[in-house]
Amino acid sequence: MADKTTNGSSLKMKLKKVKMPPAKSKPDVSDLIGERLRNFYDDVAKQPIPDRFLDLLSQLQAASTPNKKT
């Protein structure tokens, strides 16, 4: 691949460029298992947020907001 004039160090750099994964490597779960896993997960994740959590967050916020208003 590399032509004969390429010296060792630049060849190394070339290899490094090709082989180094990006800072955040993308996982390869593109197969059937990955698909079923995502279906399972997204099935829950796309459900509307249950009231108990909406109530909880309102309560927490109410409790942490100072009563006096400007």
Place this chain on the structure above:
Amino acid sequence: MVISTQFHDDLLAAIPSLRAFGLSLTARGDRADDLVQETLMKAWKYHGSFTAGTNMKAWLYTILRNEFYTQLRKRKREVEDADGVYSNKVAVHAEQDGHLDMADFTIALAKLPEDQREAIVLVGASGFSYEEAAEICGCAVGTIKSRVNRARNRLTELLQIEAPTVASLSAQTTLARRA
């Protein structure tokens, strides 16, 4: 203490995926939502330890995961679950909680050891990189990678997914060439 609206909104936005992560860990809807509830309360309480601008999703997943292991340890102390009993319970709940076609996947997932289960879910469904998953689980990136591989192999085995046969592959190739 004053907590920003942004923090509140970010928590709200994270709930759906936290529920999904909780369900993958517990395989039971009721326990999953209890974990989410606990996570939201802890996040609110310790919001001061969260650095704005950093990965809030990862922070919340870490809290939920810690809570899961705390509860798991408690439960294991209380009842030593005989082999198979757990899987049976999961099967019943999976059928109650979701579609039937989803049930066999949930059961297969529940049969994985916890460390493999969380690894494949974080990386394969929650959208985290290997590096982030390692951060959440407090282990090395290489460890996450090998757990994901083992999880995938085991799931393939459990779900008895057959590799495409040579015949069907060559048929596909023929069709692709014609197209």
